[in-house]
Amino acid sequence: MKLKTDSSTEDKIKEAAKQVFIAKGFSGCTSREIAKAAGMNVALVNYYFRSKSALFKIIFEAAMGDFLLSMLEVFNTSLPLEEKLRNYLDREYQFLTKYPEIPSFIINEMGRKDGANIDNTAVFKCIEHTGIFEECKIEQKAGRMREIDITSITLLMMSNCQFPFMGAAVIKQVHGISDEQYEKQLVQHKQIVTEMLIGYLFPKSQTILQTTKK
Amino acid sequence: MKLKTDSSTEDKIKEAAKQVFIAKGFSGCTSREIAKAAGMNVALVNYYFRSKSALFKIIFEAAMGDFLLSMLEVFNTSLPLEEKLRNYLDREYQFLTKYPEIPSFIINEMGRKDGANIDNTAVFKCIEHTGIFEECKIEQKAGRMREIDITSITLLMMSNCQFPFMGAAVIKQVHGISDEQYEKQLVQHKQIVTEMLIGYLFPKSQTILQTTKK
DNA sequence: CCCTGTTTTAAACGCTTGTTTAAAATTGCT
DNA sequence: AGCAATTTTAAACAAGCGTTTAAAACAGGG
Known part of the structure; x- marks a missing residue:
């Protein structure tokens, strides 16, 4: 045997x-x-x-794991929050350049409407477990971070990381650019996104905080 | 008969x-x-x-049409650029609240890798035809708009509009919030996105332009 | 009221799907 | 070498797929 x-x-x-x-x-x-x-x-x-579904489950969960890994590695450091977010953006663009189809894959298959859904609540718990959300709240209370909802912070980060890869085909068609050109574009875009997000979330000097909080 | x-x-x-x-x-x-x-x-x-494919083509192209319509309506007005972009963001959130699945649908089916692809070059031409891209370049030359690549402007606008709807299932799971809560979240998020994007693209006062242009 | 063209139906077509079967090939061990 | 367990294969399974067929139901004008 x-x-x-x-x-x-x-x-x-x-x-x-x-x-x-x-x-x-x-x-x-x-x-x-x-x-x-x-x-x-x-x-x-x-x-x-055993079956196509069983194999799929394994692949899907591995993809989720890969996707979360770099995120967790960054969030579990003890750098100041702004540096963490800068690193997150950097790592995320690095990861997505390597595996540009994973976000679409995860989002599509999570939203599949055929009853064969995989439960991911446990997977996402470990993001919260890094304490990153609490850290944001502390920085907000201290007046160093703009006081917007934590969910909106997540949305801003993920939108500006993932969409440029998910929507690549559309953007390339709209602007009539090649794969190589778009790859270069993404390098530039990462810098823009970082600058914009950090600038917005950590407004230096006299900028008014609490702009959208009622 | x-x-x-x-x-x-x-x-x-x-x-x-x-x-x-x-x-x-x-x-x-x-x-x-x-x-x-x-x-x-x-x-x-x-x-x-005639066939499933033929029916699909009709539905897909109608969805593309719906999606582009509100965009074109905004871009074809004669408002100042900043107002146009504000209106675009507003209309886009309005549209996506009504049809939240359309961006995923378009992006997925455009990227389908089975040779049955629909050609959309003509459809996207009409965005360029509104002159919105040229208008941006004029505003940039006049120093009223930050000098970043037009493709990056498109990316910023689309990322922050479409992702919050495409990735809704993921975000809701990450933050453990309900459908109704997320709907409210999106209303708030639209304001944040508008403020952030307009603030970034049209920096008032002494802010340095040309930050990422070499 | 039949006749002509249109709309709807039920049934069948050949093909592909996910999955299972049972036999063949391969392996490791004594 | 010989044997038992494992790995691989080819073939078959029922079920479902997109599509077609041919007949039924329906419509309106003479």
């Missing part, structure tokens, strides 16, 4: 599934397509992973 | 198809599902629209 096989087969399937699922979504691809991408039989996919 | 029928059948199918396609995507639903949603036979769907 073999206890620990080469495992390259199982891994090859996982690797292929990751590529195919992320590129086309759960309902946009077939089991046979994944098998072919891994260079093997359909039955093997179900031999190692 | 009947020249102009009630037409309610054709319209009912289109209405049902719109709902189903936008909610689940092209590959996420079936012809029979659309037929059932419209309360009729599968064959009828293909009697009025």
Whole structure:
């Protein structure tokens, strides 16, 4: 009896599934397509992973993990908040340059309306667990950060990181630019976003805080 | 012979198809599902629209049209640029509150990797045709607008409008808030986004322009 | 009231889907 | 080498897919 096989087969399937699922979504691809991408039989996919759904769950949760990892690493440092956010923006653009399809993948599959939804409440708990939200509130009370809702801070950060990658195809068509041009554009855009967000969230000097709080 | 029928059948199918396609995507639903949603036979769907793909094309292009309409209406006015952008943000949040799934729908289906892609170059040409991009360049040359790339301006506007709707499910889970709470959040967020973007793009007083231009 | 064209239906088409089966190939061990 | 467990294969399964067919139901004008 073999206890620990080469495992390259199982891994090859996982690797292929990751590529195919992320590129086309759960309902946009077939089991046979994944098998072919891994260079093997359909039955093997179900031999190692019980079903298409079971395999998908593994891939999806791994993607979520990857996505959260860099975020958590930044938030768990002991730098001042402004530096943390700067680092977050930097790391996020780095990550998304490498895996530009992951946000679309996560958002689409989370919003899938076919009853086969995966529960992620536990996954997101660990963001709150870093204490980043509390840190924001402290800085806000101290008058060093603009007093806007924490949810809006999250929205500002995520919008300006993720959309440029999710909506790449649209933007490229609107402005008629090539893939290479857009890649350069994103490098520039990261700087703009950082400058704008940090400037807005941490207004130096006499700027009025509490602008939108009632 | 009947020249102009009630037409309610054709319209009912289109209405049902719109709902189903936008909610689940092209590959996420079936012809029979659309037929059932419209309360009729599968064959009828293909009697009025030749195929699932043909029906999809109609729905997709209508969604694109709806999406662009409010944008064009704003851009074709003769208000000063800053007012135009304020109006754009307002109208866009209004539109997206009503049809929150359209951006995801457009972005996903545009990026679909199965060779059945719809060409939209013509559609996007009409944005450029409003002269909004030229107007930005004029304002930049006159020193009234921050000198950043036009593509980045588009990115900033679209990111902060569309992501809050596309990523709603994620944000709600991260902060554990309800649908109603999030709806209120979005009203507040629109104000924040407007203030931040206008403040950044049209820096009053002594602020240094040309910050990221080399 | 039948006749012509249109709209709707039920049933079938061939094909692909996810999944299972059972036999073949491979492996590790003694 | 021989045996038992594991891995891989080809083939089949029912179910569902998009699409087509042919007949039924319906409409209005003579």
